[in-house]
Amino acid sequence: MRVLIAEDDLASRKFLQKVLSEYGECDIVIDGVEALDAYLLSLKENKPYDLICLDIMLPKVDGVKVLKAIRDFENHKKIPDGKRVKVIMTTALAQTQLVNEAFEIGCEAYAAKPIDTEKLIEVIKKLSLI
């Protein structure tokens, strides 16, 4: 499994990296633009990510906008449902509105921080990634 962790808070990203590295290779980005760059780079190199953990409150371009750009691009390229990247939104606060928005655009799950490791792994299993 290839994972992209988009998270500007160092403590959170170190944590996610530690947990998810057991299941696959994790790349780390710290803002929305980097997240999109990394996504495009992975497609270019034909090593697409299987999972993106996307923080809602990312600097430069927020997580919801990143999600929208990715889904729009996938729609445009007519990528079939099974091959689309799975996205788990992460958030520090219960930003209900943003989470709802993210679900409308199309994310697979959402995890509130502090992240519950067991639940996260459970969700990833449900997504058939591990």
Add this chain to the structure above:
Amino acid sequence: MVGIEKGENKEFFQSILSCIGDGILAIDVNEKIIFMNDKGEEITGWSKSEVLGKSINEVFKLYDSETDEPVYDNPSRKVLETGDSVGLQNNWGIISKEGIFKYISANHSPIKDSNGKITGVVIVFRDITRLKILEMRQKQAKEEADRARKQSEAANKAKSEFLANISHEIRTPINGIIGMINLTLMTDLNDEQKENLLTAKSCANALLNIINDILDFSKMEAGKFEIYNINFDLKELIEEVMKTHAVTAREKGIDLYCIVSPSVPQYMEGDPKRLQQILNNLLSNAIKFTEKGKVTLKVANDKIEEGNYILKFSVEDTGIGIAENEKKLLFQNFSQVDSSITRRYGGTGLGLAISKRLVNMMGGEIWVESEKGKGSKFYFTVLLKPGKEVIRERNDEICIFKTMLPLTILLAEDDEVNQTVCTRLLREKGHEVDVAKNGIEALKLYQRKEYDVILMDIQMPEMDGIEATKKIREIEGEKKHTPIIALTSYALKGDRERFLALGMDEYMSKPIDIDVLYNIMDDIERKKKQYISEEESIWIDEQGNLKYKESEDNTHKEDVKSIIKEIEILIDEFENQIESKNIKKLEITANKIKLLSNSVDADEIKYSAFKVQLAIRRGDYEEAFNIASRLRHQFKTYKSRVVY
């Protein structure tokens, strides 16, 4: 009596006139003196025989007692001409026969015969010299008192300003102490060393609190203290206050309770910092003076007035209590109720005096109910406006994480300890720091190198921070704006506004608080990131390129040229860093190359640099070095493609 009514007894009249306590003069239509009574002789020094038949203007020259000029507007002539009396005048003087100036009050009335024809003027006058002198003395005394009061006010203000200055002088070394302790705490320490340092830190902080008290107090005295009006979360504030005191209470074995009435709104508008200060003060006093038992903080909604809330806070303890006659001393400056307490309990005795002033400034009252030996109940009220929900700011972590976007920082600071502390704190975070000792040096460095931010001490020798900032802004004009943060320990209200007006972007008071410094630096980093790309909208086009709304191609050829040159220099650095296996620097440089190549559409280079970053973050250094070493070749290909 019959004779008086008939006007027959001339002698009788004469005797009445001479017995009257006021001087009386009469003149005929030619202004010749025809009568003067005994009192008149006494006041003027002239005898009747000397003046009768003489012109009044020859004998009594009237002076204006305020200007010492002769009165030209002769009142007796005026009466003769108009037939109207001239009422009582207080501001005249005459010179007596002996040459003494006498203040007189006088009124002039016409003498009319039975046909109403004016036959002369009668002047009734009184010597008011003693009264005048008394009046003048009083006036003088008042002026002197005024002068003395002004002097003492000026002296008091000078004292307050002196206190503010001296507090600054004291804060500077404490800043150094706390900074050094913080830095040492970041190193590897054994438990005992850590414990000792934490104690030292808490001592330094306690000292700082005292200095802050004095500074607050002198600011209040100098009239430079203001209360803010901002939205805040009252619940959070109370929780924080309770948390602060929980440790001390637990150590003393005292129970600490908090009861907040449900009618108290969570969000209020007012000055949270000052409210917290009052609460901290009362709670720490309560805990300090209580040996066993409990301390309870209660918050209730007293009443609502015109939409504003009056909140009533009470802090109740089971401590030593205060006797009736000691209560009035409580809220006075520099007083602890029992001076013998001072040594046992410590403190400046300024806390309650400051609290009282703060409470008053917030439209409330503070009072105490207590009995010796039975504990005390301190009450205070404050007037607060209903507030809006507070959007919590992120980024309240204190941990020191290396920054992902290192900044190039210029620190202009003359104090060596502060230089060291500040530099090390920033380098600890991964930023690059240059140091200038004064404004002139700062200016020189500024002209030599591009900085992301300048930390500018206000008080510096040779050229101060304000002057240096002015010069920098002059050089920059409108095209550029390097953020400048003012550093000063001379923190008086209104300074921030002044610094901002002088072209600075932020303001930080010393001693430097690591969290504040890091937060400000983070803000600047964030702004810098936004500056690099401030997209409202972003999408991926069909070719898989990132597209931004409003992304105009306004990069000039000249810029492209210089950017390419910059990238070339960075690639040189890059290769050195690969050689020395300097991972930290390598990522910083990779980031710079990525951002620069993005701005000139050098995608290949951008992605390679980005891949280096990703690999480093993964911990895959070998991969990072591999990609990095290919960068030079990619750059050459790119450069040959670009047509200038």
